[in-house]
Amino acid sequence: MPKLFTGAEIVFKCLEDQKVEHIFGYPGGAVLPIYDELKNHPSIKHILVRHEQGAGHAAEGYARSSGKPGVVLVTSGPGATNVVTALTDAYMDSVPLVCISGQVPTHLIGTDAFQECDTTGITRPCTKHNWLVKDIKNLSKVMHEAFRVATTGRPGPVLIDIPKDVQFAKTKYKKPIKEQKLNGTLHNKFSQDQIDELVKLLSKTKKPVIYSGGGVINSGPKASQALREFVDLTGFPITSTLQGLGAYPGDDNQFLGMLGMHGTYEANNAMHDCDLLINIGARFDDRITGKIDEFSPNSKKVHIDIDPSSINKIIKVDLAIVGDVTSVISKINKTITKSKNGHSKSNKSNIAKWWEQIEKWREKNSLNFVNSDESIKPQHAVQRLYELTKNKDTYVTTEVGQHQMWAAQHYKFNKPNRWMTSGGLGTMGYGLPAAVGVQIAHPEKLVIDIAGEASVLMTMQEMSTAVQYNLPIKIFILNNQYMGMVRQWQELLHEKNYSESYSEALPDFMKMAEAYGCKGIKADNPSELDYKIQEMIDYNGPVIFDCHVDPNENCFPMIPSGKPHNQMILGPNDQEDNKIKGKGKALV
Amino acid sequence: MSKLKSAYSIPTKKEKPETYIFVVWVDNEAGVLARVVGLFSGRGYNIESLAVAEVDAIKNISRITIVTTGTPQVIDQIKLQLTKLVPVHKVAEFQREDKNVIFKEMALFKVVGKRNKIEKCLNACKRFNPIILDKTKTSAVIQITALRREIDKMNKKLKPFGLISTSRTGAVAMTRGAKIFN
Numbered sequence: 001m002p003k004l005f006t007g008a009e010i011v012f013k014c015l016e017d018q019k020v021e022h023i024f025g026y027p028g029g030a031v032l033p034i035y036d037e038l039k040n041h042p043s044i045k046h047i048l049v050r051h052e053q054g055a056g057h058a059a060e061g062y063a064r065s066s067g068k069p070g071v072v073l074v075t076s077g078p079g080a081t082n083v084v085t086a087l088t089d090a091y092m093d094s095v096p097l098v099c100i101s102g103q104v105p106t107h108l109i110g111t112d113a114f115q116e117c118d119t120t121g122i123t124r125p126c127t128k129h130n131w132l133v134k135d136i137k138n139l140s141k142v143m144h145e146a147f148r149v150a151t152t153g154r155p156g157p158v159l160i161d162i163p164k165d166v167q168f169a170k171t172k173y174k175k176p177i178k179e180q181k182l183n184g185t186l187h188n189k190f191s192q193d194q195i196d197e198l199v200k201l202l203s204k205t206k207k208p209v210i211y212s213g214g215g216v217i218n219s220g221p222k223a224s225q226a227l228r229e230f231v232d233l234t235g236f237p238i239t240s241t242l243q244g245l246g247a248y249p250g251d252d253n254q255f256l257g258m259l260g261m262h263g264t265y266e267a268n269n270a271m272h273d274c275d276l277l278i279n280i281g282a283r284f285d286d287r288i289t290g291k292i293d294e295f296s297p298n299s300k301k302v303h304i305d306i307d308p309s310s311i312n313k314i315i316k317v318d319l320a321i322v323g324d325v326t327s328v329i330s331k332i333n334k335t336i337t338k339s340k341n342g343h344s345k346s347n348k349s350n351i352a353k354w355w356e357q358i359e360k361w362r363e364k365n366s367l368n369f370v371n372s373d374e375s376i377k378p379q380h381a382v383q384r385l386y387e388l389t390k391n392k393d394t395y396v397t398t399e400v401g402q403h404q405m406w407a408a409q410h411y412k413f414n415k416p417n418r419w420m421t422s423g424g425l426g427t428m429g430y431g432l433p434a435a436v437g438v439q440i441a442h443p444e445k446l447v448i449d450i451a452g453e454a455s456v457l458m459t460m461q462e463m464s465t466a467v468q469y470n471l472p473i474k475i476f477i478l479n480n481q482y483m484g485m486v487r488q489w490q491e492l493l494h495e496k497n498y499s500e501s502y503s504e505a506l507p508d509f510m511k512m513a514e515a516y517g518c519k520g521i522k523a524d525n526p527s528e529l530d531y532k533i534q535e536m537i538d539y540n541g542p543v544i545f546d547c548h549v550d551p552n553e554n555c556f557p558m559i560p561s562g563k564p565h566n567q568m569i570l571g572p573n574d575q576e577d578n579k580i581k582g583k584g585k586a587l588v
Numbered sequence: 589m590s591k592l593k594s595a596y597s598i599p600t601k602k603e604k605p606e607t608y609i610f611v612v613w614v615d616n617e618a619g620v621l622a623r624v625v626g627l628f629s630g631r632g633y634n635i636e637s638l639a640v641a642e643v644d645a646i647k648n649i650s651r652i653t654i655v656t657t658g659t660p661q662v663i664d665q666i667k668l669q670l671t672k673l674v675p676v677h678k679v680a681e682f683q684r685e686d687k688n689v690i691f692k693e694m695a696l697f698k699v700v701g702k703r704n705k706i707e708k709c710l711n712a713c714k715r716f717n718p719i720i721l722d723k724t725k726t727s728a729v730i731q732i733t734a735l736r737r738e739i740d741k742m743n744k745k746l747k748p749f750g751l752i753s754t755s756r757t758g759a760v761a762m763t764r765g766a767k768i769f770n
Contacts, residue, residue: 124623125630129674132618149674309668312661 007136007167008037011100014143015044017176020071022047022062022440024055028075029115030102033167047440047469050461052079054433056086057459060095061437064420065395067220069096069150070437076102077115080161081122085427088126090157092424093243094218096150097157099127105165106134119161128156136169144176153187154307155218187306188323192331197319198278198302199335203347205276205300207354208236211259211288214243214423215281215305217416219325223247224416226329227280233336235348237358239267241282242408242423250412256358257367260288261559262405265366265568266358268557271296272565273357279303281325284314285424294564304328366557366570367409376526378403378478378549382410382450385476388533395438395447397421399431399455402484402555407450429458432475436462439471446474446537453479453546454503463516466542474536474543480551481506488554493561509546516544524548603659607636607684609691609761610666615675616642616650623673624652633658633666637693637736637758649677653760655684655736682761693759695739696721697730701750709749713742735759 005013011034015023024047027035038046049055052074059070070090074083080101090097104113120132129149131142142160150158202208210231216223224247231238231254238248239259248255257264259271268290271277277299282288289295292314301317303310304325311320321328369379382403396411397420398404404421413419420438422430431449439447449456456477466473486501513520519539523532523546536543557568614620621640628635636655643651658666663681670679682689699709706728710718716732723729732742736759743754 120619121622124619124626307672309665309672311668313665316661 002172004170005173006033006037006170007133007139007162008033009040010136010139010171010173011143011162011167012037012041012044013173014140014147014176015071016041018069018144018147020044020069023071023073024049024058024062024437025073026050026052026055026075026079028077028079028102030076030104030164031073031079031100031162031167032102033164034073034100034102034162046073047436048465049433049436050464051459052082053085053429054436054459054462054465056083056097056099057089057427057430057433058437058440058462058465059097059099060086060090060093060430061397061420061434062441063090063095063097063437064217064434065417065438066441067417068441069098069147069155072097072099074099074101075115076104076119077117079115080119080159081117084122084126085425087123087157087159089422089425089427089430091126091128093422094155094214095157096155098146098150099123099157099159101159101161102167103132103161103163106163107165109163119159123159126157127159130159130161132161132163133166134163136166136171139166139171140174144174147176154215154310188327189308190321190323190328190331192335194319194321195328195331195335198321198332199339201276201300201302201319202234202336206350207270207274207299207357208234208276208278208351209256209270209274210234210236210238210278210280211241211271211282212238212244212247212280213241213282216244216247216325217281219281219306221416223281223324223326223329226326226333229333230329230336233333235351236278237270237355239263239270241285241288242421244282245408245419246413246416249414251414256362258408259565260285261290262409262555262557263559264409265364265557265570266361268559268565268568269361270358274299277301279305279317280329281305283307283310286314287423289314290559291562291564296565364570366568368571369553369556370572371526372550373526375550376523376529376547378480378553379406379410380526381476381478381529381547381549382406384529385448385450385533386411388530389446389448389537392446392537394418395420395435395442395445397431397434397438397447397449399449399451399458400426400428400485401452401455402480402488402553403450403452403455403478405485405555406478411450428452428455430455432456432459432473433462433465435473435475436465436469436471439466439473440469443471447472448474448476451475451477452484453477453481453506453509454483457507460512463513463518463542463544467517470541472539472541472543474545476533476536476545477509477547478549479506479509479546480549480553482551484553485555491554509544513544516542518542518544520544520546522546522548603661605657605659605662607655607657608663609682609684609689609759610652610654610656610670611680611682611761612652612654612670613677613679614650614652614673615677616648617675620650620675621652623675624654624670627669627673628654628656628666631665631669633662639758639760653758655759688764688767690762690764691735691759692733692761693736693739693757694731694733695742695754695756697732697742697746697751698727698753699730699746699750700727700752702726705749709746709751712745712749716742 063070239256256267259267303317435449510520716734
């Protein structure tokens with residue numbers, strides 16, 4: 001007779017078979033049997049967070065920096081509802097998460113029992129799929145299926161809700177069914193004809209631009225490698241979405257910088273004026289496209305994506321290639337090399353004029369700002385941080401707001417999986433717990449959360465987690481005392497009525513650091529910035545860096561709402577003739 | 589006015605919405621209908637009618653038929669989004685005007701009145717295979733099968749003859765000829 005295992009044991013056996021090493025969680029009544037079982041599985045380390053949202057974001061940081069799924073363990077009721085923000089965030093940004101939640105015993109489901117909630121109902125729209133396991137016999141199958149769903153195709157979060165009696169019940173354990181090596185063919189629905197069609201377009205174009213996104217990162221390091229080859233083969237300019245940063249080296253000359261609402265002048269103008277637009281693993285998000293009717297009006301559009309529902313969702317494209325980015329681009333590279341018999345660089349003369357035009361746009365130096373000797377400009381702070389950490393293979397997370405955009409603009413990433421930010425959902429409070437997760441995945445690396453003082457206060461409690469596990473994360477707060485992005489929009493759209501965007505009573509971050517048992521550093525003068533940043537980097541332990549910056553600085557360049565790519569606001573000097581008027585206001 | 593409106597939410601080129609019928613094969617499991625319906629409400633798609641029942645007890649498959657309206661782009665999205673749901677096996681969609689597909693809906697009419705009124709009702713329903721399911725001296729329950737708009741029409745027409753209650757299914761669909769949905 002085969003050995004019988006309890007539900008709790010099966011959970012861990014599945015995690016072991018799925019090669020899970022870390023789980024982020026918080027105990028509670030409905031998951032106690034699983035927590036009781038933890039001690040028998042030394043290969044799995046549990047990270048105790050201070051709030052379930054933190055567990056979710058930490059698992060996201062872990063997943064995005066390592067390419068492995070993040071695992072979350074929470075209790076029923078409030079445990080599950082607290083993790084909803086993180087699940088939604090992971091859903092929007094396509095991050096593989098497996099969330100295990102406890103549930104009240106099956107006989108109490110539906111009775112409004114203590115700490116009961118309809119977890120699968122609540123999380124249905126923010127997961128790829130979820131399961132309520134009412135029968136112990138299904139548990140191992142569901143667990144393995146959950147990992148498969150989370151990590152294949154377009155990745156995303158899943159949730160498994162396990163009632164407490166099922167955690168106690170016993171049954172046989174089933175190993176995961178070994179799937180035949182599919183090499184991603186399941187999701188590759190493209191043909192050589194489509195690749196040939198694209199290659200034909202490549203040879204004819206005079207004004208091409210490549211627009212790459214988070215799909216390249218999600219496809220794995222090989223995708224970034226293939227992308228670099230592709231860009232090198234074609235000589236085309238490339239721009240990237242917020243999520244795609246790092247897939248192509250940020251300091252390379254063919255890289256135009258980020259595009260979109262706070263993208264560079266050259267990237268957005270290239271998008272607008274191009275005759276061939278190649279979208280690789282991005283989804284035409286509204287922060288990217290600006291006004292849709294005037295989006296890249298004269299271009300042939302190509303869209304490469306693993307998710308068929310991303311195609312023609314917002315922008316109609318002329319050629320859609322559904323498949324994994326790595327497979328698609330490798331195929332394209334092969335086809336180009338073959339078709340040109342080794343003379344692969346001959347097309348570059350076609351686009352020489354286009355490059356001249358791009359260089360003209362570049363001369364605008366749209367990320368420029370007026371620096372100061374008296375106060376620290378936030379852009380300057382990010383630039384200094386970059387200069388002092390760029391040789392260290394640094395991992396950067398952010399919160400959401402102005403500091404996030406400045407980080408994206410001024411911190412240059414050369415490798416994929418080094419940049420973790422909440423793009424789709426825009427979750428303030430993402431960065432600190434995400435940094436916890438990144439540091440768990442990469443204990444020896446430098447991990448910095450570029451933060452705003454308002455965002456970081458939303459999940460500040462996770463400093464306690466960082467201290468408990470001695471995770472040397474650096475929280476670099478650009479403290480302008482405002483919810484800066486809100487303030488900026490109020491300045492531009494609401495006649496400087498700064499309604500509730502000023503934090504009148506901020507904590508003393510130095511004392512806060514002391515209270516948490518980590519190091520506090522404060523800087524408010526440009527002259528001391530460099531050595532204080534160095535002090536932060538050199539300190540072996542978690543640091544809260546309170547960087548007081550100019551409170552009135554705005555994030556430019558910017559596409560105002562209701563405007564197309566070629567009508568950007570550049571800097572303070574350019575603003576007079578480009579005010580957002582009338583209807584545009586309502587449409588942010 | 590609409591010139592100033594941004595692309596963030598409003599497309600300026602509005603295509604005319606048309607009626608489509610979706611047929612969705614799903615695993616017959618707890619919550620599957622909520623997933624399908626939740627997708628429609630969550631993404632702002634419209635449901636005109638819905639019919640669902642298990643069609644294969646051995647393979648545990650249910651067939652959901654949904655009548656919806658949308659522009660071709662929206663209809664495309666609905667199909668692709670439905671296909672992404674884990675318990676969904678396949679999705680087929682048809683325009684209502686498609687001659688190769690039969691659409692039928694069933695309705696039960698309760699008519700209260702004298703015999704001659706009930707006779708009039710039956711007469712009016714003649715084209716739609718009326719079946720009397722229950723009959724008393726003062727009432728009758730009549731079943732008809734017809735197209736959605738025909739039932740709409742009958743629903744109005746029978747009111748003066750004593751129709752007091754209508755119950756109807758959503759539309760179900762089947763292709764003509766030997767071909768099946770793929």
